[in-house]
Amino acid sequence: MKNFRSGFVAILGRPNVGKSTLMNAMIGDKVAIVSPKPQTTRNRLMGVLTKPGFQIVFLDTPGIHRPKNKLGNYMVKSAEDAAKDVDAILVVVDAKSGVGPNDRIIYQNAAARRVPVVVAVNKSDVCSEEELLKALSAFSDAPEQVEILPTSGKTGKGLEELVDLLEGYLPEGPHYFPEDMITDQPEQAVVAELIREKALMLLEEEVPHGIGVEILSFKKRENQDLVDIQATLYCERESHKRIVIGKNGAMLKKIGSMARPDIERVLGNRVYLELWVKVKEDWRNKMSVLRTLGYE
Structure with a gap:
C-alpha cells in the first residue's frame, strides 16, 4: 500500500x-x-x-x-x-x-x-x-x-x-505485523500473566509483588476442544503460601476460577487449569528463578 x-x-x-x-x-x-x-x-x-x-x-x-x-x-x-x-x-x-x-x-x-x-x-x-x-x-x-x-x-x-x-509522527513504512495480530506474546506467557493478574486482584497488599507464575504444562487434548494447563505460583514466604492457598484451598481455587474465562477467551478453547504454590525465598533476587519466569 x-x-x-x-x-x-x-x-x-x-x-x-x-x-x-x-x-x-x-x-x-x-x-x-x-x-x-x-x-x-x-x-x-x-x-x-x-x-x-x-x-x-x-x-x-x-x-x-x-x-x-x-x-x-x-x-x-x-x-x-x-x-x-x-x-x-x-x-x-x-x-x-x-x-x-x-x-x-x-x-x-x-x-x-x-x-x-x-x-x-x-x-x-x-x-x-x-x-x-x-x-x-x-x-x-x-x-x-x-x-x-x-x-x-x-x-x-x-x-x-x-x-x-x-x-x-509515523514515517512511511511496512506492515510490521499481520493486520489481525495485536501482540507478540507467546500463548504461555499470556496465560501466566492472566493468572498473576487474578492473584494481584485477590491477594493482600504485601503478597502480590512476591508472586511469580511458571507454566509447567500446556497441552491440547487430541480431538478435543480442551487445553490442559498446569502452573505454579511462586511466593517468597511460607506465611504467603498459606495466604495464596487460603482456607481449604479457597483462595487458590478463586484465582483459578477467575483466570480461566480470560484464558479461554485468549486461546479460543476450553481450559482445564491446575494450580500449585511453592515457596522460593527471595526469588526476586535469584537470576535462575527470574530466567525461569521469563525475566531476562
Whole structure:
C-alpha cells in the first residue's frame, strides 16, 4: 500500500499511572494485564494497532521506579531499553495523584531523546477539574512541539485524538505485523500473566509483588476442544503460601476460577487449569528463578 505509515511508540511513566489500561483501550483488546497495584507490568509488552493506512506498535513498559531487587533492576532496564530507537514516546502521568518530581524526570529523559513526545495526563475521569488543571499546568514549560492532553483509559476520553497525534509522527513504512495480530506474546506467557493478574486482584497488599507464575504444562487434548494447563505460583514466604492457598484451598481455587474465562477467551478453547504454590525465598533476587519466569 502506498503511503502506508508505521512505527514504534514507547509508553513510559511511573508505576500505576494507567499505561497498560491506556494501551489496551487504544488497541481495543486486552494485551497487558491490569490491576490497582503498582508494578503490575514486569516485562516490555508489545501491542499492535492496525488501521487503514497505518500501524502503531506500542511498547508498554514497567513503571519506572527505584529498584529494590534484581527483578526491579530488570523492570527499569526494560523500560529504558524500550525507549531506544522508537519513532515517538508517550509519557503517561496520573492526574489524580498529581505530577511529581519522578514524572518530571521521566518526561525530561524522554524529551532528551530527540523524538516526538506526547504527554497523556491520564485518569482524567476520576480527578477534579482543579486536579486536572494542576496536572496540565505542570508541563506549562514544555516546548510547543510537545503535545499534552487529558486522557482516560477507562472511559476512552482523548484516545481518538491521542492516536491521531501518534499517527502523525509515523514515517512511511511496512506492515510490521499481520493486520489481525495485536501482540507478540507467546500463548504461555499470556496465560501466566492472566493468572498473576487474578492473584494481584485477590491477594493482600504485601503478597502480590512476591508472586511469580511458571507454566509447567500446556497441552491440547487430541480431538478435543480442551487445553490442559498446569502452573505454579511462586511466593517468597511460607506465611504467603498459606495466604495464596487460603482456607481449604479457597483462595487458590478463586484465582483459578477467575483466570480461566480470560484464558479461554485468549486461546479460543476450553481450559482445564491446575494450580500449585511453592515457596522460593527471595526469588526476586535469584537470576535462575527470574530466567525461569521469563525475566531476562
